[in-house]
Amino acid sequence: MRAVAVGLALSLLAGFASAQSLQLTAADGSQRTLSAAALAQMPHEDVTLNDHGKAVTFRGVPVRALATSLGAPEGEALKGPALATVILVTASDGYRVVLGLAEIDPGTGARRAILADSVSGAPLDAHQGPFRLVVDGDKRPARSARNVVSVAIKTVN
Numbered sequence: 001m002r003a004v005a006v007g008l009a010l011s012l013l014a015g016f017a018s019a020q021s022l023q024l025t026a027a028d029g030s031q032r033t034l035s036a037a038a039l040a041q042m043p044h045e046d047v048t049l050n051d052h053g054k055a056v057t058f059r060g061v062p063v064r065a066l067a068t069s070l071g072a073p074e075g076e077a078l079k080g081p082a083l084a085t086v087i088l089v090t091a092s093d094g095y096r097v098v099l100g101l102a103e104i105d106p107g108t109g110a111r112r113a114i115l116a117d118s119v120s121g122a123p124l125d126a127h128q129g130p131f132r133l134v135v136d137g138d139k140r141p142a143r144s145a146r147n148v149v150s151v152a153i154k155t156v157n
């Protein structure tokens, strides 16, 4: 009975820990976990979401910086076959959004996109957090995946 209670407590803790971290997949297929605390230490930028006509400014880590840390090509290397590189963002409910790497590269498409971890100075609530994708300039919030759980670099075949 006691063992069951301890097991239950441990699995609840593990569930909480996984909800507060991101699963990352690098260009070479290797995987690692990034905690919310580690994400919070990375440089942040503000991006405003057009939420059905209402402007809401989020703060988060540029997706380009995450992609760079995962070995995605950058600078002069971002041409030829590298232009088939995409970033797959997946949420806890299975909602998926793909961004083309060149689209968000500052030297190419220069569209700013962040993985937001706060809004108005406060962490994101359970409805949308702990992480939400926010793409600058989108006319509607459809690409703004809430409850993001993983970010993966992929190459389209």
Ligand SMILES: Nc1nc2c(c(=O)[nH]1)N[C@H]1C(S)=C(S)[C@@H](COP(=O)(O)O)O[C@H]1N2
Pocket: 091, 092, 093, 095, 128, 141, 142, 143, 144, 145, 146, 147
């Ligand atoms: N995880 C997840 N994110 C999502 C969606 C979803 O179904 N699941 N819907 C998208 C769409 S179509 C919109 S309009 C907004 C809606 O966010 P809201 O429910 O907070 O208004 O979230 C976007 N992000």
Ligand SMILES: [Mo]
Pocket: 141, 142
């Ligand atoms: Mo929507």
